[in-house]
Amino acid sequence: TNLFYCFPVFPLLIMTETLELISSCFGYLLNIGKKDIIFLIDGSASTDPTGFAHVRDFLLKIVQQLNVQPDQVRVGVVQYADRVKTDFSLNSHNNKAAVINAIQRLRNIGGRSSELPDAIDYIMKNEFQPFAGARPAVATQHLVIITAGRSTKDVNLYGQLLKSTQINSIAIGAGRGNTQLIQIASTPKDFIPIVSLPNLQTQEVLQQFIARLAGLTPVTLPDGETPCNHLFFTLTTAGKSSKQADIVFLVDGSINLGRSNFEAVMQFINSMIDNLYDDESSLQISLAQYAADVTDAFFLNTYDNKENIVTAIEQVQYRGGPRINTGAAIRHIQNVHFTKERGSRMDQGVPQILMVVTGGASADDSRTASLALQRKGIRVYAVGAGNIQTELEGIASESTTVARSSNFQAISDLVELLMPALTEELKGQKLCVTESLTPRSTNFEQALLLEFGRGFKYTRPLKLNIMDLDYELLDELVSLINQSFIYCLHKHVNMKFFSPHRITL
Incomplete structure (x- = not known):
């Protein structure tokens, strides 16, 4: 006999040969419906940095398999020890790449004890709420607890509380806390024991988890069934899809960088373009340099192929200048580059992206200018070097679109960090396009x-x-x-x- 998974209500089955559900589905997205998933992770000393790395890798593998986007699957992560910390909520990120980036940045909070009841209480009050992105009316609610130790407080009361709600609880545990996790899990099948945290990476644990998340129950069927007779959810190929975007690079050309660092930035931009382009791409690139004012190198509709763009970038000369007006430069980009006349395809719903590369604090208000750009639906990335994190965060759309290196000679190392988010955005849903949208000056302007x-x-x-x-x-x-x-x-x-x-x- 072969092992199958099926919905407990509907007689729809998906075949898996001897527990190979996940391995047979790699390269596909599992469209398992609308779900809000909060991962509650033991971040105490019982989950040391090495163990926490296994938890992080487990989350990455799971999220890669799911159709993460605001109207389908939402994901949040909370850590607990002797305190509770939200790493990100269900509505903190608006695309899969941003969620993956946030998971990659996770570090355990540390702490001597693991107070699971306090963490569950916090989750109920602060995360499974509409203001944090929960959608109980349209999406099933899931709490996933991953722990390597035993809580010092009794969890039975909170286990009963969870079971009285519509939150489905899956508990994955290593160490001495198994009895407590059984009390927390929605059903006995929703408790997944592991010997240690490295076991999170095994195929058996991964497929058990996906099965429980999808609401599946293992059953056995006679031999002879064919693999594709009993699909319960949609497998969507995750193969190549056309990349399309209009990307503007705005580069600090002042004495903040200097000539050698400016050349390193140009190499960084060429590396980005080289990684983004492929045979299926529909990309348009423009470049401008700024200090007190802006010098346009070329526009979105100036060049129509990668070779000409790379050549043009190599010919850009460093200008210099004593100060930078990043806010004025961003407004220039909005008024000149992101226009139909200069090649912007915003009216066609093509993603619009600005990447600002800067080496210092602006002499004017860059944050307000960036917000105005974002309100037009333009994503803003902020890249820099040195001690300018606050400046970058003020410019960027969100924390996951910030990248900083120790110095500009090492800026090319950021290409690998930025590529997953950019690639996902270039393959993502088109912008919402309307014929007209004119905000009026009222107290509802925001x-x-x-x-x-x-x-x-x-x-x-x-x-x-x-x-x-x-x-x-x-x-x-x-x-x-x-x-x-x-x-x-x-x-x-x-x-x-x-x-x-x-x-x-």
Whole structure:
């Protein structure tokens, strides 16, 4: 006999030959429906840095398999020890690449004890909530606990509490905490014991976890069944897809860099372009250099092939200058480069990306200029070297679009760090395109530029819960948004209008 997995309700099966579910599905996305998944990880001393690295690799393998995007699968990570820390919430990131990047940056928080009850209480109050991105009305809720030790506090009460909710709890444990994890898990099948944290990497654990996440139960069927007779979910090929984007590089050409560092930045840009281009690409590149003012090297529609772009970059000369006005330079990019006349395909829904490479603090307000750009749907990456983290974070769309090296001679090392996020964005969903969107000057000006939560689309977090607005304010808000924008939001964040006054996500 062969081992199969099936839904407990529907007689739809997926064949797996002797527990090879995951290995047979690598290279595919598992479309298992809309899910909100919080990983609650033991970050105490019982999970040392080596053990934590195995947890991190496990999360990466799982997320790579899932259809992570705001309207499908959302992922959050919380650590606990003698305190609780949210690494990122369900709505912190708006694409799979950003989630992967955030997981790669995870480091355990440390601590002497693992207080699981406190962590569960925190999760219930702060993460499985609409303001943090939870969607209990449209997505199944999942808590995944990974621990290497035993909690010093009794977990039975919280196990009963979880089982009384609609949150499905999967518990994965090594060490002495198995009895507690059985109390926490939704069913006995939702407890996955492991000998030690390195066992998270085994095929058996990976496939058990995916099976439980999908709500599957192992059953045996007679020999002779064919592999493709009993699919329960969609396998989507993760093969090549066309990369398309309009990418503008804005480079600091002041004395912050100097001539040799400027040349290193040009090599970095050429390396980025070399990695991004392939036979299927539909990329447009432009470049500008700035100090107190801006010098345009070429525009998005100046060159139509990689070779000419690389040659043009090699011919750019360092200008110099005593100070930089990054804010004015960003506004120039918005008004000159990201325009239809200069080749921008924003009106076709093609991703728009600005990569700012800077070596110092701006003499003007770069943050406000960047926010204005992001409100147009343009993603902003900020790259630099040295002690300018605060400056970079003020420019970038989010923390995962920031990259910094120790010095500019090492900036090419950042290519590997940036490529996963960029590649994912270039293959991602197109921007929402509307015929017209003109925000009016009212007290709802920011609301028109919101993300409905945090991290949905291209803008910085606005902690606005639309359900907290009263009916009169909702009337005014809806009246300010034209029908094309309503359709755009409905399409991309699944807004449903149950009544003229009630908007839910």
